Amino acid sequence: xxxxxxxxxxxxxxxxxxxxxxxxxxxxxxxxxxxxxxxxxxxxxxxxxxxxxxxxxxxxxxxxxxxxxxxxxxxxxxxxxxxxxxxxxxxxxxxxxxxxxxxxxxxxxxxxxxxxxxxxxxxxxxxxxxxxxxxxxxxxxxxxxxxxxxxxxxxxxxxxxxxxxxxxxxxxxxxxxxxxxxxxxxxxxxxxxxxxxxxxxxxxxxxxxxxxxxxxxxxxxxxxxxxxxxxxxxxxxxxxxxxxxxxxxxxxxxxxxxxxxxxxxxxxxxxxxxxxxxxxxxx
Numbered sequence: 001x002x003x004x005x006x007x008x009x010x011x012x013x014x015x016x017x018x019x020x021x022x023x024x025x026x027x028x029x030x031x032x033x034x035x036x037x038x039x040x041x042x043x044x045x046x047x048x049x050x051x052x053x054x055x056x057x058x059x060x061x062x063x064x065x066x067x068x069x070x071x072x073x074x075x076x077x078x079x080x081x082x083x084x085x086x087x088x089x090x091x092x093x094x095x096x097x098x099x100x101x102x103x104x105x106x107x108x109x110x111x112x113x114x115x116x117x118x119x120x121x122x123x124x125x126x127x128x129x130x131x132x133x134x135x136x137x138x139x140x141x142x143x144x145x146x147x148x149x150x151x152x153x154x155x156x157x158x159x160x161x162x163x164x165x166x167x168x169x170x171x172x173x174x175x176x177x178x179x180x181x182x183x184x185x186x187x188x189x190x191x192x193x194x195x196x197x198x199x200x201x202x203x204x205x206x207x208x209x210x211x212x213x214x215x216x217x218x219x220x221x222x223x224x225x226x227x228x229x230x231x232x233x234x235x236x237x238x239x240x241x242x243x244x245x246x247x248x249x250x251x252x253x254x255x256x257x258x259x260x261x262x263x264x265x266x267x268x269x270x271x272x273x274x275x276x277x278x279x280x281x282x283x
Contacts, residue, residue, distance in 0.1 A: 003280050004176030005031040005047065006168050009038025009141070009161040010184035011250035013242075015258050017182050018055040019265020020240050021047045027273060029280070033108035033176055035123070035167040037160040038141045040182070041111040045129060045137065048109045049102040056262045058095040060255040069251050080146040080251070087134045103128040110174075112160035112167045113140040116149050119209030121164040124153070144210055145203050162213050165221050166228065168237075180276060181228065183241035190225065191218040238279045240272050 005024075007017055017040060025047060036044035043055045062068040067085040074080045091097035102109075109126045113136060126133040132152060139150035139157025149156040160167070171179055194200060197215055204211040213220075231237045248261050 001178050002032045002176045003030075004171045004179040005034035005044070006166060006171055006179050006181045007034065007036035007040030007044040008166045008181070008183045008185075009036075009040045009159070011039055011143075012059075012248050012252040012258065013184035013246050013250075013261065014039030014043045015056060015059065015248070015261040016184050016242055016246060016265035016268075018043050018046075018059075019262040019267075020182050020269040022052050022056075023266050023269035023273070024276075025050060025052045029276060031107055031180070031280075033110070033171065033174070035110040035112060035171050036140070037112045037165060037167050039184075040167075041137055041140045041160075045097075045102065045109060045126070048105045048107050048126075049098040049129070050105065051098055051101075054095060054097075056258065058090060059258050061095070062090065063253045063255050063258060069253070074146055078148045080143065081141070083138060083148075087138050091129075091134075097129060099129050102126075110167070110170065111136045111140045112164055112170065113150075113155075113157040114160055114162045114164075114210065114213065116156040116158055116207050116210055119163065119213045121160060121167075121170075122155060122157075123167075123170055144207070144214065145200070149207075158207075158210060162210065162217060163220065164224075166224050168224075168228070178280060179237050180279070181237055181239040181241075183228075183239055184246065185225075186242050186244050187229070187239075189245070191221040193218045238272075238275060240268055240276075242268065 046054050066072045067082045069081045073082040111124050112121050115122050124136040135150055135152035140160045142150055142158050144158055149158050200214055201211045232239055246261050248257055252258055
């Protein structure tokens with residue numbers, strides 16, 4: 001049996017994920033592997049490095065810093081979330097990421113991102129969260145239109161959630177057969193079709209595969225949720241998700257709102273601990 005941790009994205013809904021993984025770390029609950037998409041990767045990497053509280057700490061500290069996320073950054077750099085600030089200055093200087101602990105932890109950690117040229121999901125196994133891994137992480141979290149694509153390993157990458165919101169197919173194919181899913185929408189949530197499809201296609205005219213994927217993103221997401229619900233009903237998997245909509249902006253700047261959603265994650269994780277322990281220990 002191989003245990004896996006599967007992390008949905010969702011921008012600042014990811015504060016819920018941060019609350020959950022911090023409780024799992026505090027309770028010494030471990031996994032053989034993990035896979036994250038977008039915010040699930042950017043925040044989830046702290047699970048492998050064992051840095052309890054780091055993600056909520058730096059998000060609250062820099063949530064109003066224009067270098068972190070702002071339209072000024074978008075106009076100046078081409079990225080709503082400043083690439084140099086988020087993926088170099090912050091983890092290297094301002095709130096150091098423990099690369100040594102990450103590399104020494106035997107848990108495998110995978111990042112999913114969308115290949116701009118094929119419109120398909122591609123995965124990368126992280127080794128030490130050095131420069132190459134950071135490019136993959138940035139690519140996985142680079143939202144279309146408000147981010148530049150990221151070039152690494154022969155790919156041009158954008159947000160992995162465009163084509164695979166929850167990376168469970170990859171984990172199953174990799175042999176992980178006892179998986180805990182951390183989701184950022186409540187049970188029963190279904191995504192609606194993009195309401196400004198023609199405008200989006202115009203904005204993405206140089207990335208036709210991405211435009212095509214965005215046009216059916218709601219259907220892909222909803223099929224995944226239906227399959228996850230079925231797996232959960234048949235007790236093949238275990239999920240931790242918000243009890244109701246988190247009602248937080250994708251680019252939330254209010255530290256109190258970030259803390260609110262983080263605490264919801266902690267609360268739901270505490271409630272789920274007996275079930276998590278039982279599920280992961282079942283032969």
